[in-house]
Amino acid sequence: MKKLFISADIEGTCGITNWNETEKNHADWRYFADQMTREVAAACEGAHDSGFDQVLVKDAHDSARNIDPRGLPRYAQIIRGWGGHPYSMMLGLDGSFDGAVMTGYHNAAGRDTNPLAHTMTTQLTSLVINGELASELMLNAMIAAYEGVPVYAVTGDKGLCDWMQSKNPNTAVVPVNEGMGGAVRSIHPEEALRQIREIVREAVKRPKADCLFPLPKHFEVEFTHREHTKTRRSSFYPGIEVVNERTLRYRHDDYFEVLRMLHFCL
Numbered sequence: 001m002k003k004l005f006i007s008a009d010i011e012g013t014c015g016i017t018n019w020n021e022t023e024k025n026h027a028d029w030r031y032f033a034d035q036m037t038r039e040v041a042a043a044c045e046g047a048h049d050s051g052f053d054q055v056l057v058k059d060a061h062d063s064a065r066n067i068d069p070r071g072l073p074r075y076a077q078i079i080r081g082w083g084g085h086p087y088s089m090m091l092g093l094d095g096s097f098d099g100a101v102m103t104g105y106h107n108a109a110g111r112d113t114n115p116l117a118h119t120m121t122t123q124l125t126s127l128v129i130n131g132e133l134a135s136e137l138m139l140n141a142m143i144a145a146y147e148g149v150p151v152y153a154v155t156g157d158k159g160l161c162d163w164m165q166s167k168n169p170n171t172a173v174v175p176v177n178e179g180m181g182g183a184v185r186s187i188h189p190e191e192a193l194r195q196i197r198e199i200v201r202e203a204v205k206r207p208k209a210d211c212l213f214p215l216p217k218h219f220e221v222e223f224t225h226r227e228h229t230k231t232r233r234s235s236f237y238p239g240i241e242v243v244n245e246r247t248l249r250y251r252h253d254d255y256f257e258v259l260r261m262l263h264f265c266l
């Protein structure tokens, strides 16, 4: 019995360009929610081709109610909504999983490779971990590493995929979009599905240890809010340091404590 965990976002779905396309109550959303569903299904099928017989999908965008479960294969289960757990977009992951895949992911706040780049909330101008701009992929790949689970593949914008390869070239990537300022050049939506299935099929055959994301021994986290009122409120979190009116710093050796802090302070 092999189990795959998929964390699915929408801002790195094939072709997506504008915030309207990410918003459930906007007319532009349906097409991209459907494409998100199809990309997740393609990742499921790729893993299934290589012997994974269970998949748990976390819908991890906004309301966490984007994926149409009818579009997923029968061996997949889905978590919809938010559990209030610091694992957030990785809710449901534990050490019993054999691997993880992230679909529809996007680059970090402060990066220009995706018009929809942000980290966890659009209310942060940057989140920096150990001197590096942190994306949701970075946060979540470290959650996987914390649980001893390899990240086999990532789909999303090219800038994010290039970053992933620079951190661990053994994690396969499917760059479906390339950002150009406010514009996006994308591959064909059907071609995205073909590539995701084929690349995930091969990626999950790799040795687990090769695909573990590097987990630092110490974390120094610095983040800047758009609104100083949020900074003031979060400055009361135990152990947090005020850098300036909009920037806070937190240091810890245990990644879960970093996640707990982010859970309350973003």
Ligand SMILES: [Zn+2]
Pocket: 009, 010, 011, 060, 061, 062
């Ligand atoms: Zn999202």
